[in-house]
Amino acid sequence: MKIISRINLIGCAVAIGFLVLAFGLFQVQVVKGLYFRRMSENNRIRLIQLEAERGNVVDRNGELLASSRRTYNVFAIPEDFDPQDLSILSKLLNLDEKEIRKRMSEHRSASFTPVLLKEDVIKEEAIKLEEQKPRLSGVFIQEQSIRSYPNGTLGAHAIGYIGKISREEYEHRDKSLYHYNSWIGRAGIERIYDAQLRGEDGGRQLEVNARGVPIRLLTEREAVRGKDIQLTIDVKLESRLQNLLGEREGAIMILDLHSGELLALMSQPGFNPNIFVMPSKSQERLDVISSRKRPLLDRGLQGLYPPGSIFKLVTAMAALDSNLITPNTKLKCPGYFQLNEKSRMFKCWFHEGHGEIDLYTALERSCNVYFYQVGRLVGVKRLAEYARRLGFGSRVSMELPTAEGLVPDEVWKKNAHHEDWFAGDTISFAIGQSYLLTTPIQILRLVSAIATDGRVTEPRIVRAVGNLAGTNEFAGKTGKQSDKKVQLDSGDDRDSEKSATEKGIRRETFKAIRQGMLQAVASDKGTAQLARVKFGKLAAKTGTAQAPPGNPHAWFAGFYPFDQPEIAVVVFIERGKSGGLTAAKIAKQVVSEWKDIYVPAAV
Amino acid sequence: MFQRLFKGMHWPIIVSACLLAVFGLIAIYSASFRMNGDYAAKQGMWFVVSIVLFFVTVSIGYRPFLNVSLLFYTVTLGFLVWVLLFSETQFGANRWINIGRFAIQPSEFAKLATLLTLAQYLSGQLTFAKQTKSVLIALGLIVLPFLLILKQPDLGSALVFIPIFVSIIFLWGLRKRYFLGMLGAGLCSLPVLWNFLKPYQQRRLLVFLDPAHDPIGASYTAIQSKIAVGSGFLWGKGWLAGTQTQLDFVPEHHTDFIFSVIGEEMGFVGTMSLIALFGILIWYMFDILNHTTELRARLLSVGIVSMFFFQVFVNIGMTIGLAPITGITLPFVSYGGSSLAMGFMCLGLLVSIYKERSIF
Numbered sequence: 034m035k036i037i038s039r040i041n042l043i044g045c046a047v048a049i050g051f052l053v054l055a056f057g058l059f060q061v062q063v064v065k066g067l068y069f070r071r072m073s074e075n076n077r078i079r080l081i082q083l084e085a086e087r088g089n090v091v092d093r094n095g096e097l098l099a100s101s102r103r104t105y106n107v108f109a110i111p112e113d114f115d116p117q118d119l120s121i122l123s124k125l126l127n128l129d130e131k132e133i134r135k136r137m138s139e140h141r142s143a144s145f146t147p148v149l150l151k152e153d154v155i156k157e158e159a160i161k162l163e164e165q166k167p168r169l170s171g172v173f174i175q176e177q178s179i180r181s182y183p184n185g186t187l188g189a190h191a192i193g194y195i196g197k198i199s200r201e202e203y204e205h206r207d208k209s210l211y212h213y214n215s216w217i218g219r220a221g222i223e224r225i226y227d228a229q230l231r232g233e234d235g236g237r238q239l240e241v242n243a244r245g246v247p248i249r250l251l252t253e254r255e256a257v258r259g260k261d262i263q264l265t266i267d268v269k270l271e272s273r274l275q276n277l278l279g280e281r282e283g284a285i286m287i288l289d290l291h292s293g294e295l296l297a298l299m300s301q302p303g304f305n306p307n308i309f310v311m312p313s314k315s316q317e318r319l320d321v322i323s324s325r326k327r328p329l330l331d332r333g334l335q336g337l338y339p340p341g342s343i344f345k346l347v348t349a350m351a352a353l354d355s356n357l358i359t360p361n362t363k364l365k366c367p368g369y370f371q372l373n374e375k376s377r378m379f380k381c382w383f384h385e386g387h388g389e390i391d392l393y394t395a396l397e398r399s400c401n402v403y404f405y406q407v408g409r410l411v412g413v414k415r416l417a418e419y420a421r422r423l424g425f426g427s428r429v430s431m432e433l434p435t436a437e438g439l440v441p442d443e444v445w446k447k448n449a450h451h452e453d454w455f456a457g458d459t460i461s462f463a464i465g466q467s468y469l470l471t472t473p474i475q476i477l478r479l480v481s482a483i484a485t486d487g488r489v490t491e492p493r494i495v496r497a498v499g500n501l502a503g504t505n506e507f508a509g510k511t512g513k514q515s516d517k518k519v520q521l522d523s524g525d526d527r528d529s530e531k532s533a534t535e536k537g538i539r540r541e542t543f544k545a546i547r548q549g550m551l552q553a554v555a556s557d558k559g560t561a562q563l564a565r566v567k568f569g570k571l572a573a574k575t576g577t578a579q580a581p582p583g584n585p586h587a588w589f590a591g592f593y594p595f596d597q598p599e600i601a602v603v604v605f606i607e608r609g610k611s612g613g614l615t616a617a618k619i620a621k622q623v624v625s626e627w628k629d630i631y632v633p634a635a636v
Numbered sequence: 637m638f639q640r641l642f643k644g645m646h647w648p649i650i651v652s653a654c655l656l657a658v659f660g661l662i663a664i665y666s667a668s669f670r671m672n673g674d675y676a677a678k679q680g681m682w683f684v685v686s687i688v689l690f691f692v693t694v695s696i697g698y699r700p701f702l703n704v705s706l707l708f709y710t711v712t713l714g715f716l717v718w719v720l721l722f723s724e725t726q727f728g729a730n731r732w733i734n735i736g737r738f739a740i741q742p743s744e745f746a747k748l749a750t751l752l753t754l755a756q757y758l759s760g761q762l763t764f765a766k767q768t769k770s771v772l773i774a775l776g777l778i779v780l781p782f783l784l785i786l787k788q789p790d791l792g793s794a795l796v797f798i799p800i801f802v803s804i805i806f807l808w809g810l811r812k813r814y815f816l817g818m819l820g821a822g823l824c825s826l827p828v829l830w831n832f833l834k835p836y837q838q839r840r841l842l843v844f845l846d847p848a849h850d851p852i853g854a855s856y857t858a859i860q861s862k863i864a865v866g867s868g869f870l871w872g873k874g875w876l877a878g879t880q881t882q883l884d885f886v887p888e889h890h891t892d893f894i895f896s897v898i899g900e901e902m903g904f905v906g907t908m909s910l911i912a913l914f915g916i917l918i919w920y921m922f923d924i925l926n927h928t929t930e931l932r933a934r935l936l937s938v939g940i941v942s943m944f945f946f947q948v949f950v951n952i953g954m955t956i957g958l959a960p961i962t963g964i965t966l967p968f969v970s971y972g973g974s975s976l977a978m979g980f981m982c983l984g985l986l987v988s989i990y991k992e993r994s995i996f
Contacts, residue, residue, distance in 0.1 A: 036934070037926070039807050043938065044922050050949045051915055053958065055908070061866040061956045062904040069866025073880050073900075078859060080852040144885075209839060209853050236852035238859070252848040252855060 072240070076145050079110060079239045079247065082212055085232030086178050088259035090192055090222055092268045093294070093496060098192050099223065099306075101178035105159040108147040111137040113171025113245025122169060125162050126151050140200070141213065149214060152312055153179060170245040180216070180310040186303035187268050187275065190331035191433065191494055193221020194306035210234070219309070220329070222262060222495070225432055229498055232259030263496040265294035273626045274299050277619050282326065283587075283606040284333035284473045285619070287627055288481050288492050290598050295494045296627070300332040332607065334435040337470040341578030341612065342399045342560075343588050344420075344465025346479065346546055348408055349392060351419035353542045357410045360392045360545040366402035372456050379405055379460055382577075396549025399560045399575065399613075401464050408463020413454055416462055417442040422537060424478045425471055432495045438475055441468035466579055473605045476590050481601040483550070484572075484592035486543045550574050551595050561589065564617040566624050570595035573602075573620065575612030584608040589616035593624050600627060641695050644991045646924070650690075652917045653968055653983055657683050657976065659910060660894065660969035666876045667890040667897045668971070675890050675971050682973035686980035693984025697992065701985060702932055705752035709777070712749040715742035716784040731788050743793040744974040746781045748981060750797065751939040753777055754804050759932030763809035771814065774805060783832075791837050792892075792964035795950070796943055798822075803942035804935050837962075844960035854961065860885040861955045865899030865907070872903030890971040892963050896955045907952075910969070914948050924990045933989045940982045 061069065071077065090099035107126060114137065123130045128151055139148050150172070154162070159174050166172065180195055196219045198211055211217065212234060218227035235256035240249040274285050278301050287297040304321045308314040321328055330336060352358045368386030369378040381387065381401040387394070395403035408416065417440050420426065426440035439445075441462065443454040461467040477492065550572035553559040561573040573591025580586055587609025592598040602623055609615035661683065665676035693701075701708075719733055719742055732739035754777055761770040778801045786794040806815065830838065836854070843854040864880035867873070878900035881889045886896050899907050918941060925937045944967050951966040953959030965972055967979045 036807065036809070039809075040922070040925055040934075040938070043803055043807070043942065047918060047922075047941070047945050050945060051911065051918075054949060054952050055911055057953070057956050057958050058865070058899070058904065058907050058911070061862060062868055062899065062907065063870065066866055066869035066904070069863045070869055072863045073867035076880075076885065078856070078863070080856060082852055207835065209836065209850065236850075238847075238851040238856065251859070252851040254848050254851050 077240050079241050081237040083235035083256040084177050085234050085256035086258045088230040088261040090262050093265050096268050097183050099182050102181050104153040104179045105174050106152050106177050107150040109150050110147050110171045112145050118169050182306040184268055185305045187271050188266055189303045189306050190300045191221055191298050193223035194309040195223050226262055229260040233257040260498050260500050262498050265494050265496045267296050271297050277622050281606050286333050286477050286603045288601040293493055295492050302326050302328040304328040333473045337436055338586050339578040340465040340471045341576030343574050343576035343590050345404045347420050348404050348463045350542050351411045351415055352407045354538050363389050363391050364403050364406050365389050366400050370402045370405040393549045393552055397552035397556050397559045404463045405460045408459050413459045424475055429474050430491050431493050435474055436472050439470040473603050477603040480590045480592055483543055483546050484598035486540050560613040561617050564621040575617055577612045584610045587612045587616040589620040646987045646990045649920045652913050656913050656968035663894050663897045664890050664971045679971055682976050686977045689977050690980040690984040693981050694988050698985045698988045702756045705756045708749040709753040712746040741974040743785045744978040748978050750781050755932050755935035758808045789834050792962040799942040799946040800939045804939045807938045840961045861896045862957050864896040865955050868900045868903040870904050872901045872906055875901055894970045895952050924986050928989050928993050
């Protein structure tokens, strides 16, 4: 019968299966049994992990920002080590016997895996050790790489740094990518792009004899070098900017409006990332981490500050775009403002008063009273709405983490302070005070939107990711990358309806704001006049943001040149006292330095 | 009552299965006596529960099980969805439902439920009419639990569904060209399934093909387990004296790698005895299969046989490098209450088929 023959067929398959098993066991246990017995005594398999070389980080010109230096590290497999050799080893390594013992008993992922005895030994030491190796069982030298940041503090916030993986982190990660001794990106690009930079570790399975001496390579997998990353920043430019900032705390940013690439992203005080990878620098590490100046904070991306008068740009845009005022609307500034006759006096910074002025002049001279009145017209709801539309209160979508900031409104105040929103709150909101908090990069996004009718808004800092040994090869790649970004060019391009309404704001609005910003620099009464450059027209707005206790913060936000903007610039000086004095002066030099490098001198 | 229960009882099957379980208890004790958790005692208790379940199953008989199979199937599918959605992740997977101090592994019962449902469904379909439709429905019945278990992730338990399905549908009377077509379709769907796997599972499979793929990870486990089994040589190193397994070179040595403990401590003699016991068990299973004439009993028993055989082959095979490491338990021997209980329930079904065979 058919069904019986099918049963027999299955039975045959099963019988063959059992025979295969029995034969396999005979092979493993009887034929090779003694071999495996030997292998099991004192476990004859050693695992050597081959660490992949981490990819480099370079700047837009191919200058090395982070690279790897080859080092010699001494390892030992404690189970193979003869304690009698301790004194010889201690002399060779110049390491305390106690220290060696301590390292030998460190926690490991499994028995018979190596522990690190000494890192970064000099070549002579390594050679001496290699000569002695036949006598020192279980000790071996491995070439590994150590991270170095040749430019020190320059660009440190963007690059970040790496650190040894902690036990807890190790437990929670894919164990095939991260090992017990792995380095892991801790901040900046090193952290965000860790997966690409780290490459793939390899490994070696060795068979050793009873004394722990390798006799055969069982399997091996080569390590795969990590990918290189090219950033958009220009270290040469940044080093000049660092001189301008000097000891001041703050941030400077330059955005290329054509490509959306950040040419400079500086934050002071900085730190030297090398201290995080050099074992001997633990004191410096501690100092940096615990410093009250918070050098690890990237002020440009994560620092939260009131924007002060810079925010008048937003107030003006909200009013213009809602048809509440025209650029020619004249309002009177007697030097102070009152909500009603009994209310307190909100003063203008210019106590004598600006008189009857229009919007251009109000922006030019940064008149508080003008914007108090505009703010009242606009109201908190619409003000908050426009602020959000222009990117405040939300993270800037770029490769590095940025802070969210805070745009207050009635609902927020009710929840956070259990208080009603008062008319006075709107007044100070309109000039960028009260609860509003922004990051310098949000301000940069604002001015770049103004400069480009709302087009280039999302800055980026990574130009290319790839395995490119020669830095020149990057140049070829970048063209393709930047093509993706909206190109800003002369007149014809500006017509595209879609991009102009990207933020839902009319083009005339942007135009009027730009005019006001131009006057702020060009006019002899303008608050940003100290930033004026001889070689072209700069447009900007300054801000002096009250943040008691202590001096106010100084802001400068502008774009250059006025007619066909190429860059947007933000200068922020923490406790810099005055935007018009401190920040504008630095901004002038910033623009000059940029021109010096990027605009070919007229022949 | 007991007289009726024991009348026509198939003693060789019971004895060999119990011997296997005892083998397991001894090995589990050796594998885990240095760990906390009283694994051997817990397993002993499960053994008792399993024996009771066995006799309960025998006295109920296999027909009621088949009749309520669809309900059983639906409930276990519900549990599988439940573990995916709600259970806490333990050891990187969502496999268990905790009931008091015990953890139930629904995938074990899903095997049995699917087996029963398949046998019940296919035995009601004619082989010579509308075969495509019947096969597709059967395929659907198997694919649902397969994917849910694969998602846990539990590659080993999921794979067991394949031999169950293939053997049942083959015995049912699948046309040869369909069979070949299905084989081809199965091969073609491999790349899709591959993407379903977690990176560590992919690595284990790759290591089986190429040991150099992950020398200090999965391939290390494979070679250490082989060393453990091989180092047992003829007579083994003696109970509690296996160094490979005691020193943790082989992971999961009380569950998936229990065979490496047996191989190392009891040697070739031990492993051959174990193989012989499995051989006897499966021999008698075929005997029962050959002596029943009812189609659904046949389908059920062939499913059970192939499930046990597949698990034995892959589990022992992976410890000596004949199969990739997939996390399959050794029936009756590995630690795990759900697996043991399910094993004895399957035996109960077979014995009841044996008792109710038509005697001509």
